[in-house]
Amino acid sequence: MKRTHRCGEVSKQHVGEEVCLQGWVWHRRDMGGLIFIDLRDRAGFVQCVFDPSRAPDSHAVAHEWRSEYVVQIEGKVVERTPENVNPNLPNGDIEVQVLSGELLALAETPSFVIEEDSRASEDLRLKQRFLDLRRPPLQRALRLRHELGLAARNLLDEHGFYEIETPMLTRSTPEGARDYLVPSRIHPGKFYALPQSPQLFKQLLMISGYDRYFQIARCFRDEDLRSDRQPEFTQIDIEMSFVTAADVRQVTETLVERLLEVSGHSGQVRFGELSFPEAIDRYGSDRPDLRIRQELCDVTEAFVDSGFRAFAQAAALEGNAIKALRVPGGGAWGRTRFDKLTDEAKKAGAKGLVWIKLNDGAFTSPVAKFLGDAALQDLATRTGALDGDAILLVADEWEVAATSLGVLRSQLAASEGWIGDGMQFVWVTEFPLLKRSDEHGRYVARHHPFTNPVPEDLDLLEQDPLAVRAQSYDLVLNGVELGGGSIRIHRADVQERVFRAMGIEAQEASEKFGFLLRALTFGAPPHGGIALGFDRIVMMMAGLKSLRDVIAFPKTTSAADLMMEAPGDATPDQLEDLHIAVRVQTEVGADPPDEGV
RNA sequence: GGGGCCGUGGUGCAGCCUGGUUAACACGCCGGCCUGUCAAGCCGGAGAUCGCGGGUUCAACUCCCGUCGGCCCCGCCA
Numbered sequence: 132m133k134r135t136h137r138c139g140e141v142s143k144q145h146v147g148e149e150v151c152l153q154g155w156v157w158h159r160r161d162m163g164g165l166i167f168i169d170l171r172d173r174a175g176f177v178q179c180v181f182d183p184s185r186a187p188d189s190h191a192v193a194h195e196w197r198s199e200y201v202v203q204i205e206g207k208v209v210e211r212t213p214e215n216v217n218p219n220l221p222n223g224d225i226e227v228q229v230l231s232g233e234l235l236a237l238a239e240t241p242s243f244v245i246e247e248d249s250r251a252s253e254d255l256r257l258k259q260r261f262l263d264l265r266r267p268p269l270q271r272a273l274r275l276r277h278e279l280g281l282a283a284r285n286l287l288d289e290h291g292f293y294e295i296e297t298p299m300l301t302r303s304t305p306e307g308a309r310d311y312l313v314p315s316r317i318h319p320g321k322f323y324a325l326p327q328s329p330q331l332f333k334q335l336l337m338i339s340g341y342d343r344y345f346q347i348a349r350c351f352r353d354e355d356l357r358s359d360r361q362p363e364f365t366q367i368d369i370e371m372s373f374v375t376a377a378d379v380r381q382v383t384e385t386l387v388e389r390l391l392e393v394s395g396h397s398g399q400v401r402f403g404e405l406s407f408p409e410a411i412d413r414y415g416s417d418r419p420d421l422r423i424r425q426e427l428c429d430v431t432e433a434f435v436d437s438g439f440r441a442f443a444q445a446a447a448l449e450g451n452a453i454k455a456l457r458v459p460g461g462g463a464w465g466r467t468r469f470d471k472l473t474d475e476a477k478k479a480g481a482k483g484l485v486w487i488k489l490n491d492g493a494f495t496s497p498v499a500k501f502l503g504d505a506a507l508q509d510l511a512t513r514t515g516a517l518d519g520d521a522i523l524l525v526a527d528e529w530e531v532a533a534t535s536l537g538v539l540r541s542q543l544a545a546s547e548g549w550i551g552d553g554m555q556f557v558w559v560t561e562f563p564l565l566k567r568s569d570e571h572g573r574y575v576a577r578h579h580p581f582t583n584p585v586p587e588d589l590d591l592l593e594q595d596p597l598a599v600r601a602q603s604y605d606l607v608l609n610g611v612e613l614g615g616g617s618i619r620i621h622r623a624d625v626q627e628r629v630f631r632a633m634g635i636e637a638q639e640a641s642e643k644f645g646f647l648l649r650a651l652t653f654g655a656p657p658h659g660g661i662a663l664g665f666d667r668i669v670m671m672m673a674g675l676k677s678l679r680d681v682i683a684f685p686k687t688t689s690a691a692d693l694m695m696e697a698p699g700d701a702t703p704d705q706l707e708d709l710h711i712a713v714r715v716q717t718e719v720g721a722d723p724p725d726e727g728v
Numbered sequence: 729g730g731g732g733c734c735g736u737g738g739u740g741c742a743g744c745c746u747g748g749u750u751a752a753c754a755c756g757c758c759g760g761c762c763u764g765u766c767a768a769g770c771c772g773g774a775g776a777u778c779g780c781g782g783g784u785u786c787a788a789c790u791c792c793c794g795u796c797g798g799c800c801c802c803g804c805c806a
Contacts, residue, residue, distance in 0.1 A: 160768050180765090212764085
């Protein structure tokens with residue numbers, strides 16, 4: 132007999148039916164007489180009853196079954212008697228009375244228990260990912276991932292997009308992250324690079340007239356990892372011709388609304404908008420978490436004529452600011468707590484942190500004596516600080532002052548429970564086109580070098596490059612950057628000016644991006660697009676905190692695959708073919724390399 | 729590249745600071761009892777020399793150094 136249903140799909144509507152189920156033995160409860168087995172598959176599980184008086188053969192078989200055996204049962208779906216109903220289970224009102232059972236495959240005792248919330252350490256689970264993937268949370272996450280990917284494809288198709296694949300073996304381009312390189316056998320000494328994103332290809336597709344493109348594209352970046360960063364990850368990559376930033380954002384919002392719907396986040400979503408300066412000024416971050424209500428205040432004015440020399444001087448300087456953050460309840464905190472906050476602020480670039488406590492109408496602060504009561508009262512009014520609160524202050528260059536307090540804002544929000552519920556989407560726009568790079572000693576693109584400047588800022592490119600705004604936009608959800616995009620440069624002359632502003636001369640530009648510059652001379656439509664981090668979207672929609680929980684076979688923080696034992700050694704023959712000599716530092720006492728598989 | 733935390737039966741942890749008994753506990757596993765359990769229960773049992781290497785010491789799971797691996801963070805990355 133063939134399988135008739137998935138275990139988790141058997142429900143009250145099947146009562147009376149004869150079914151054949153196949154799946155894994157999950158929990159087995161042997162009463163001596165009756166044996167209960169929860170038979171599990173990707174759809175869920177169902178309780179199967181083996182009754183020695185009704186079907187002695189199958190009962191004897193089930194007696195031998197153990198966890199994770201793969202088995203087949205045939206039986207009848209019956210309603211449970213009222214006292215035996217388990218209301219906590221989706222199908223706890225029914226069970227399968229087994230008539231016959233057959234073993235399909237034995238299983239070793241799993242090295243960790245397959246359960247909803249595993250207690251096993253993550254590296255063990257990663258080593259035996261095939262077992263970990265049996266756990267319901269992983270099964271739900273990968274199902275959701277499938278559904279979101281499918282929904283994205285369908286929606287983009289409905290909006291006239293073509294899904295077009297672009298190469299995985301491509302060439303290294305300057306700017307951006309470190310590339311993963313692939314040596315060429317046929318071209319000795321040359322390397323392909325795995326794409327950091329399909330950026331250039333999608334622009335070329337626009338130039339070729341494909342009008343609307345998307346791809347659920349794998350991207351690779353050889354940088355150090357975090358819980359929200361994997362060396363290979365997936366983007367929903369979108370590009371459109373003859374559009375403005377508003378058009379791209381409109382499509383993106385429609386897409387995100389569909390994805391919310393599919394993942395069960397019903398209700399209206401608002402997409403807020405903040406300019407980059409506003410985001411920095413109010414939240415101290417270019418990806419603010421708007422679930423946190425506390426905002427930064429600008430109190431520069433309060434210090435202009437203040438008796439606190441250090442701050443008065445800072446306030447007087449052009450481009451500087453004094454930013455304040457009100458900490459509800461901070462009045463009760465001790466010295467140590469503020470010292471720790473000061474350390475954090477310094478790590479974030481601030482020169483220091485000033486704190487003021489307000490208790491019973493009186494101010495306490497290391498700098499209280501320099502300020503005087505009137506000034507302190509003024510500060511309290513400006514920040515809205517109440518009795519029992521504290522105020523944190525940083526004086527510095529405007530962006531440094533704001534972002535260092537922004538770091539404290541996020542940290543305090545996490546520790547003090549300031550984070551509200553919901554999905555707070557916000558577009559961050561008007562990013563500066565360029566930023567200073569200490570590493571390169573010149574300006575580099577904040578987004579990427581093909582981002583179109585705001586037209587009215589174009590002439591600032593030569594005079595005041597940092598003041599040039601980009602036609603770019605980031606989509607932020609609850610403090611997590613879901614994606615970003617821009618309107619691209621579609622004129623060769625503008626592209627050359629931008630390269631020049633970044634200190635890339637015409638010859639260098641043509642060496643590195645010649646194909647793009649050439650393509651731009653053959654009739655490029657105005658175009659723009661966006662790339663959304665698909666893994667992050669799934670993570671957020673599933674309410675999870677780690678990307679590893681929404682990727683079937685993720686890598687560790689050292690970019691290793693513990694199950695495959697990747698990366699692995701290459702054989703001398705392979706290296707020979709690739710014209711590669713390996714120079715590894717072998718240290719005395721170091722472990723010998725693993726045997727591998 | 730830097731900082732922090734962790735590594736003890738199959739799994740998760742206690743012990744380590746204040747070196748010295750049979751390395752505790754829970755889950756899992758094995759066996760027994762049990763016909764309505766659903767994280768089944770009760771009884772019994774097996775199972776670790778403490779990531780690896782070196783050092784200190786009469787003696788190291790415990791102290792020191794190094795190393796490997798995992799996680800988190802900064803730098804990096806969009």
